[in-house]
Amino acid sequence: MTSPSESTSTTATSADMFSVWAPEARAVGLVLDSPDADPVPMRRAADGWWTCGVPREQGRDYGFVVTGDDDEVGPPRPDPRSTRQPDGVHGLSRVHRVDPSRWTDAAWTGRQLAGSVIYEMHVGTFSPDGTLISAIEHLDELVELGVDMVEVMPLNAFNGEYGWGYDGVAWFAVHEPYGGPDAFQQFVDACHARGLAVCLDVVYNHLGPSGNYLPEFGPYLSSADGPWGSGLNLDGEHSGEVRSYIIDNALRWFDEFHVDALRLDAVHALHDASAVHLLEQLTVEVESLSTHLGRPLSLVAESDQNDPRLVTAREAGGYGLDGQWDDDVHHAVHAAVSGERQGYYVDYGSLESLQQVLTGAFLHAGTYSSFRGRVHGRPLDVNRVPGSRFVAYTLTHDQVGNRAAGDRPSMNLTPQQQLAKAAIVLCSPFTPMLFQGEEWGARTPFCFFTSHLEPELAEAVRQGRTREFAAMGWDPDTVADPQDPETFRRSVLDRTEQTRDEHAEILRVYRALIALRNAEPELSDPWLAPVRVESGVEADDDRWLVVHRGSLALVVNLGTEPCRVPLAADAVFASGAVADADSVFCQAFGFAVVRTR
Template sequence: MAEPVREFAVWAPTPGVVRLDLDGVAHPMDRGPDGWWRTAVPAAGDARYGFLLDDDPVVLPDPRSPRQPDGVHQRSQLWTPPAPETGWAGRALPGAVIYEAHIGTFTAAGTLDAAIDKLDHLVDLGVDFVELMPVNAFSGPHGWGYDGVGWYAVHEPYGGPDALIRFVRAAHRRGLGVLLDVVFNHLGPSGNYLPRFGPYQSAGSNPWGAGINIAEENSDPVRAHILDCALRWMRDFGLDGLRLDAVHAMIDTTAVHILEELATETDELAAQLGRPLTLIAESDRNDPRLITPRADGGYGLTAQWDDDIHHALHTAVSGERQGYYRDFGSLETLARTLRHGFFHAGTYSSFRRRRHGRPLDTAAIPGHRLLAYTCTHDQIGNRATGDRPSDYLSAGQLALSAALALLSPFTAMLFMGEEWAARTPFRFFSSHPEPELAEATRAGRRAEFAEHGWDAEQIPDPQDRQTFVDSKLDWAEPGTREHARMLALYRDLIALRHTEEDLADFRLDRIRVDYDEDARWLVLHRGALAIAGNFGPDSVAVPVTGELVYAWGSPRVGASATALDGESFAVLRTTTPQGVSGRGD
């Protein structure tokens, strides 16, 4: 039986001649006026192919390769997505709890299929979405995934595209949505052949290398490359949304920003599919335009990460002040951030040595458009030794920060293992096969950590495979007494978040925060619920009272105040929904 005729196409305006290499046989291609080369030839559904540019005998992978079975330097392979799944209505973001995971270290095997076996743990925990760190194809067997070069392909050591399909459908059967971290702001240094094809990269640069050409000459096909990739994950793989890495590094000077364009097309796809789709930006600009509706002049993204919330919480419990933490640490800072979403909102940032951010309209933007977290892959992995908060905070401090993040008016996010206070580190690791890249990575990490005052000798070698192995979760830990207690706390807090009516109100202008800097207590009021926390080591009387709903420690509720143990919290149902009198924000 003859193989079906398939069309092969590639945008390659730079070379003068492009040929298709199909299973080792070269075929001529025709160039169109738009820089696209096309040909149609018989091919099996799993055929290996690539492109020959000019007189170079080296076969290059397809920039839109759906699969790289032998790595990012070898031929691509055809792959056809299965028929769409049925019966999944999707999940909306408001009120949700997200669980961030790295496939390579989430389980001992480090594959998508192995991760399926842990989905019941997430269901029992009560989370709503699992967010996968990048799974696009990158060079080497293991890494964080942010050095991807095959944006359309799934990293083969994780199981390839079919394994991602299996994972998404297994999650959906359990009622879990799946989000995917995608990187459109730069390309990795190993296996990046796109400049050979055309002007995919810009003249400018960002901290990770050359930027992406989304606004310079011949940028329209590059923008389409990004948009088609993003929509493909949600359409062909059934994903429920994307986390967009470091969007501040996507420099777009056109009248319609590419993020706005992506949001528009994502909404159209959601309407076609009949289920909600989510776009979450990572941005360090504190710019409300990202999450402001397009009708009101914004980009219309669903939500964005909010590092100010993390910094305010982390410094309040840890006392750390190095690097970008230097403007944080007081309860006043924490109170302002909980109430207003951003701490830096047109205010001076001593770390940046300039004004930073813009005020958020708390009457118009609900809190669920901001993500709150006590740790992320960045906030752990970008420490010198990849140590988690559980390595240097007390159980009470961990519990207190978890309560404020999970019971806050923001979308909550956990990082894998946080829920049981995992003691395994999450370090930065890579596996560049080129010696010069390996050494450049080592030197870059040493220089970056020196800026934070860490000793370079403490930094594990990112190229050492043991650094990767040490970062794998230990799934025996949740069964031990110390970790089981923390896991029970997280389950209880997430259950409260999902069942208490007052916690479903995300209007930031309804939030009140009272605090006493000297006594080290803070109360977050959400309707009739008061989350009272003691950040100090000694017992303190907090001027709030009511019915005790939940607690860490042994609170004593009195007629006019509640006594809290050091480093503890209590959730109270009060009769004064707007909070108590006293110093507040």
């Protein structure tokens, strides 16, 4: 009588069989269908991979039992490369393959980052049902708004029903409460049908605290702790397989799920002393796949290092990424309009700081940061690196959700103040990004919320958030309890707001500004070198800014009183401003896009 491996090995490839990497295990067993089933012994290869001849049948549940040096045998664990976790991150994995026949986007040729307007969304709060399928119902609204790329906050499987997604532990699986992998396939396909590209937020710098079983399989984690726990082993013993684990995950979203871009969370927390940094290796691999697929694939980093090498070409000594988030632009714009100066806003708010970021991308570029108490950043060569490689915004999930009450700017600023911020970003040489609901001045908060099932973990999160907010100078009594289900429910968008007077006007102006950016080549010109900024200060409440973009200019009043800006121009679009013979008259926080004479 033949064993299962003997009967199938001549007709199936290794990719069709169950396998797992566990280089330090004494034994590994495959558990099928039920966690109580007897394990099927697996065979170890010299490279630390364990295999057996059982075919990976679509829809079959399975897990692995790993025996370590202590000979203790624990319960079955999910596959580190599990493509589906139907019963949560602690349950068995399920074999799942994307069905190629369900795609209808064969004509999709992709969309590059440069020239795009991005829209960031959190699936769980974007619609009342909080699923990928229900999100599809609102995609036409984004098309009408004029955006080009939808950036989805992390979808990898995490413990609990709702959360931001940055505590994911099953990186290859799509969170089941959002609809699982089939729903994500439908979502991407629906976006492409409407001309919208898809950017997926991925987290490679750490894993969540609940359901992380990777250490039981092998040396996935580094001995060095990062801000959110142990990081990944990117340069130690066995790090080759860990790096492949990350790169294979990234390529899977591009290839199998047809996504167009990845936003790489907090790359400054990737500790890699290798000669070839993980980000550079990832760039090379993605470029190869892009060539094969025949469409642009983009990598966008989040980093707090103000280091332009991330987006500098590899041949010029950089990592070659396509873009990076630029918090300095946010801080400069927000502080100038809102007047906030606490925490990391302490160095921002002046017209000089705003002028610096609009012409050089960073405020701190080898200069002293009061908040950090040290020199920070590195200067950008504006003649070699285009501004389109910097993603700019008036708010993000971080800049709202990391406030004590999750309050949006719309809850503290007038509609005209919100529009002044939007005009600066949308008329800038950067790649603009909106956060869900911003386009109509949504008044629903976006709080930090979690649904940890472990009481001790839930309490640790509460205490950690309180300490963080205290450091920013916020009243601890205003901190929204992240574990309270009401904190999550209050963060769901209220779409009925869109038709109310002031919200409808904000939405009209957002649509007009995006349409103007798309219509005027000078506004979408990605280069920073030609940008020229003028400013004027008559008094503390009388400040204005003129941003010249070729023959066009953005004139904006950043004061609380009306002002007259000396500039001979004709208005192209205005909100709270009027251009006359030799000047532009702006109400408080009014602005005008003009064509200079």
